[in-house]
Amino acid sequence: MADRITELRERYDYYKSLNLSLNMARGKPGADQLALSDGIIDPALIEGFRSEDGTEIRNYGVLDGITECKRLYSEILQVKPENIIVFGNASLTVMYDYIAQCMIFGSGDKPWSQQGKIKFLCPVPGYDRHFSILEHFGIEMINIPTDSEGPDMDLVDEYIKDPSVKGLICVPMYANPTGITFSERVIERFASIKPAANDFRVIWDNAYCVHHLSDDCDKFYNIFEYAEKYGTQDHFIEVASTSKITYPGAGIAVMAASDKNIESVKKRMTVQTIGYDKINQLRHAAFLKNRDGVTAHMKKHAALIKPKFDAVIKALSDSFSDDGDFSWTEPKGGYFISLNVPEGCAKRTVELCKEAGVTLTGAGATFPYKNDPFDSNIRIAPTFPSLDELKLATEILCVCAEIAKLEKNN
Numbered sequence: 001m002a003d004r005i006t007e008l009r010e011r012y013d014y015y016k017s018l019n020l021s022l023n024m025a026r027g028k029p030g031a032d033q034l035a036l037s038d039g040i041i042d043p044a045l046i047e048g049f050r051s052e053d054g055t056e057i058r059n060y061g062v063l064d065g066i067t068e069c070k071r072l073y074s075e076i077l078q079v080k081p082e083n084i085i086v087f088g089n090a091s092l093t094v095m096y097d098y099i100a101q102c103m104i105f106g107s108g109d110k111p112w113s114q115q116g117k118i119k120f121l122c123p124v125p126g127y128d129r130h131f132s133i134l135e136h137f138g139i140e141m142i143n144i145p146t147d148s149e150g151p152d153m154d155l156v157d158e159y160i161k162d163p164s165v166k167g168l169i170c171v172p173m174y175a176n177p178t179g180i181t182f183s184e185r186v187i188e189r190f191a192s193i194k195p196a197a198n199d200f201r202v203i204w205d206n207a208y209c210v211h212h213l214s215d216d217c218d219k220f221y222n223i224f225e226y227a228e229k230y231g232t233q234d235h236f237i238e239v240a241s242t243s244k245i246t247y248p249g250a251g252i253a254v255m256a257a258s259d260k261n262i263e264s265v266k267k268r269m270t271v272q273t274i275g276y277d278k279i280n281q282l283r284h285a286a287f288l289k290n291r292d293g294v295t296a297h298m299k300k301h302a303a304l305i306k307p308k309f310d311a312v313i314k315a316l317s318d319s320f321s322d323d324g325d326f327s328w329t330e331p332k333g334g335y336f337i338s339l340n341v342p343e344g345c346a347k348r349t350v351e352l353c354k355e356a357g358v359t360l361t362g363a364g365a366t367f368p369y370k371n372d373p374f375d376s377n378i379r380i381a382p383t384f385p386s387l388d389e390l391k392l393a394t395e396i397l398c399v400c401a402e403i404a405k406l407e408k409n410n
């Protein structure tokens with residue numbers, strides 16, 4: 001073991017001497033991915049400035065989105081266009097606003113802010129920005145472990161007997177950071193939930209529902225179709241966006257929800273805005289066209305990023321396939337790979353990487369309150385660096401993770 005750690009430290013010092021600056025921290029598309037959508041700024045797409053029903057897209061009006069965009073997302077999410085609202089850029093804003101609305105005005109009961117301490121269930125590991133929103137509103141977060149099929153639904157059923165548990169936030173397909181997709185069994189369990197709180201909401205963040213890495217992909221389940229069987233549609237608020245389809249800084253976001261929830265959100269919107277950016281909505285609809293258009297476009301993304309996912313998984317397998325203390329996900333879509341290093345080693349691994357010029361998402365970030373109880377999970381975002389940079393960064397990550405393990409065992 002002494003030999004091994006000496007060898008690893010020598011390699012580590014060599015990497016440090018390279019003065020690298022590599023980043024695998026945030027799920028951002030690479031420049032080549034952004035370029036795939038540059039056709040969206042072609043003026044021909046919005047020629048005449050009219051949407052198909054004759055709406056002048058430069059002017060005020062159309063609160064809930066132009067017809068073309070609603071149709072596009074109704075095809076993607078498999079709900080009726082009437083059950084879709086199209087917003088501006090960023091589904092995070094939509095989620096934040098929805099929770100703010102529940103806090104201030106409620107969602108079928110007294111405002112959440114007037115119901116004492118309220119709680120949300122958080123499948124872990126999960127998306128750090130979801131947790132930041134909940135923490136911001138002072139909502140207590142409860143970890144729900146997940147496996148390859150999704151969250152532990154027995155535990156969810158237990159917790160929702162408590163009326164102060166008001167919701168759950170999750171990414172049902174190609175989750176951030178694990179890349180797993182909820183199985184049909186888990187979807188069915190969600191659809192049949194019986195929470196004690198009638199104002200219970202599941203924020204169903206389908207950010208990656210079209211982000212397959214190849215034709216061997218996970219199946220999309222429409223939660224509303226399943227929920228209809230049990231009459232639970234009002235418990236689900238689905239969001240999605242084109243952030244990782246076209247441009248993360250200049251896309252469109254959508255919400256899909258039950259008739260009742262759509263009506264209450266629209267009522268709030270009439271005070272909040274006269275309408276979102278319809279020029280951008282029309283550009284998106286004209287550029288992406290329909291579900292098939294999105295599928296074809298996502299294949300171009302996959303061609304660019306699949307080799308990056310493969311490179312990370314190969315490096316992890318080369319280093320750790322014989323070491324049961326390490327495990328990682330091999331997603332069929334989405335933006336992330338989730339690596340579990342031995343307990344108590346994630347922070348040290350991230351720190352060693354940082355000193356060697358490789359930035360990773362902070363250890364703990366994938367858990368509420370940035371507190372990974374096992375200090376084990378590391379999120380890898382492979383899309384932004386070039387393939388060569390990524391290979392080097394992953395090599396360094398593997399060396400750092402092994403050093404952290406040997407240090408701990410020493």
Ligand SMILES: Cc1ncc(COP(=O)(O)O)c(C=O)c1O
Pocket residue numbers: 027089090091092093127171176205207240241242243248253
């Ligand atoms: C699960 C998930 N939801 C939402 C977002 C952000 O989406 P938007 O740009 O629409 O706010 C991200 C971005 O990484 C994400 O991973």
